[in-house]
Amino acid sequence: MVQVAVMGHGVVGSGVVEVLLNHCDSIAKRAKEEINIKYILDIRDFPGLEYSDKFTKSFDDILNDEEVRVVAEVMGGVHPAYEFTKSCLLAGKSVVTSNKELVATKGAELLEIAKEKNVNYLFEASVGGGIPIIRPISQCLAANEVIEVAGILNGTTNFILTKMIKDHMSFEDALKMAQELGYAERNPAADVEGHDACRKICILASLSYGKHIYPELVHTQGITKITLEDVAYASSWGGVIKLIGQVKKLDDGTLDISVEPMFIENGSQLASVDDVFNGILVRGDATGDVVFYGKGAGKLPTASAVVADIIDCVKHLKARKYLYWADGDASLVKPYEKTEYPVYIRVETADKKAASEKILALFPNARFIVRSDAPENELAFVTESLTVDDQSKAAAELEKNGITVKSKIRISDL
């Protein structure tokens, strides 16, 4: 019998306890050991539960109990999750987590400690909820060079965009609906500003390229400025707007990595990922495109991923899993201004004829797109591939000529 502890009894934590108790037999079969929850750490009281006797408010109970070999950290946030995780790893306990913020900000350090102590630090649940993605990237694609990873990594924003696209709801109304349905939090910034997706693409990038990519190095833009006008233009262009986290290795060895809304062609596998679903595309040199699709969040999907990691730790109490990346720095990432891509631009202008000429002078290969019911003073076009620097210079030139840039959205190559 292996003793484990669960730190945090919120949505995911209670789900982990539930899955461990309800699937006890099949889990024991898979893990080849019985798994027993010895402690559940939470500052709150949970009287009246079947397992109320397992609760403790003292982290030291877990840290100092040598019987506890595996700890699930499902508290969220960086502090004190970081300190607790570090102490557990240093004490020779394996740790599994769903805490993307901690992995994205402290992953390299914690993985280094795990390596030194010959224990595991696993985080399948940190990206994609119940969708297996960390393991497939690290194991099955071991014989591949990862060319690119791109995904719809946040269900809340994808729900909002889907409502805007399919039901022509405004961003504000769609956000309100997401909040009412419990998909978005009262303070939705982490989702709608792209921070959640940023943490996830950092984890996937670090895993794929072996060096820690910190969130502050990643250009991150949310969906708060997306309008129904842009949605309509995307549609007439032949696609949809999705919030995409993406990373790819450039010829000079640096990474093009960002989180931002993008135009995605309707034919792409990611275009049909709707509502709260996530979809992650991994482009390998041998496998070609492989796409993983499913619910990216939720109590039971996430909990089942945490439990799968617990099982894996129990099976690997001696042999360590290979899951590791080294520390990284800013030199790994191409400065966003230097990255290159085609872009959609929507402008307002008093003089459409003059504006069209100016646009074609600045963007010789621009292609204009139209939408029904567009106001008289609106123009929209897509450019060829340009650096962000050049885009900005040209946009400034437009503004100088009385042409107001209302939107600017990246066009994806997916």
Next chain:
Amino acid sequence: MVQVAVMGHGVVGSGVVEVLLNHCDSIAKRAKEEINIKYILDIRDFPGLEYSDKFTKSFDDILNDEEVRVVAEVMGGVHPAYEFTKSCLLAGKSVVTSNKELVATKGAELLEIAKEKNVNYLFEASVGGGIPIIRPISQCLAANEVIEVAGILNGTTNFILTKMIKDHMSFEDALKMAQELGYAERNPAADVEGHDACRKICILASLSYGKHIYPELVHTQGITKITLEDVAYASSWGGVIKLIGQVKKLDDGTLDISVEPMFIENGSQLASVDDVFNGILVRGDATGDVVFYGKGAGKLPTASAVVADIIDCVKHLKARKYLYWADGDASLVKPYEKTEYPVYIRVETADKKAASEKILALFPNARFIVRSDAPENELAFVTESLTVDDQSKAAAELEKNGITVKSKIRISDL
């Protein structure tokens, strides 16, 4: 350094050698050991290759060399792959394979030997080519009960159906095109009759439910009888025809398992899986629907999956991976005639009015569907859920009344 052998130097085998040689360094890093190909077994000669010195025609060279710890069997077919695999496992060597026919027909026996000898028998490449699916089902979904697995498991038939749906090509023309492009073999029976998909769903079912499901227990129907008329009716019904391998556990504990063409609603994630791509949906009680998508075949995707298994074996030379199912028998499978589903039926009749009345008498909740340019003597409808037995009885009754049944296609609940 770990010595390995590759048995078979066909498409996949040469790909395995290529991947092992080209990704030598990154593989050594992942496996934490250098991997060296000591032998390549093939009855043919391959002079002039960089690695021509590694070839042998004698299986005994591999079997009797104690240095060889891992063997990749990429020969295909049951004999002599079965005898070679068995001998290797009995000699304490781990075996990895892309050979779905062998796993589907002899899996339980070979897994039992692997277990006794404390070695691994891995077969990620046997289903879905480069798409990771065996590992995700066996590991990541360890904390789930698998409710259902359903997939587009054969790229050749999916290519043919896509051409029929999108370009209105006939089955014969689409097959010829697939052959010209190298997607279909000169004798295409294994693909178009559904046998290849059958082997794959047997492997997925055995893994998901823990008992070997043998191909002869599975109702298997190919796509040779699908016509453009049926494709048009599927479209007006709101979907497409796909060849689906599916298994789900019924309330009485038996499995509903089959390979057959099905109507799939356009909204389903599997409906948009086109061309030679595969898509596999795994429905877990905790994760909900998770879908895996990618190229299901091809030299490098398949080879990279084989190499990932080799790496896994090298990392687990002592600790065995949990990948196992027990022997199974016919009692596990619901007889096909007793399974229940709604069905699409297309008929020809001289008297449409009388036929409509007869149809509604036999299928009280039938819903007629129409297509443009239908000949005067054609009717098509979809029924509510009925056992196959009842469908057949009603169809016989139609025939007795001069109504000829031209097509009968299952309607999926995906």
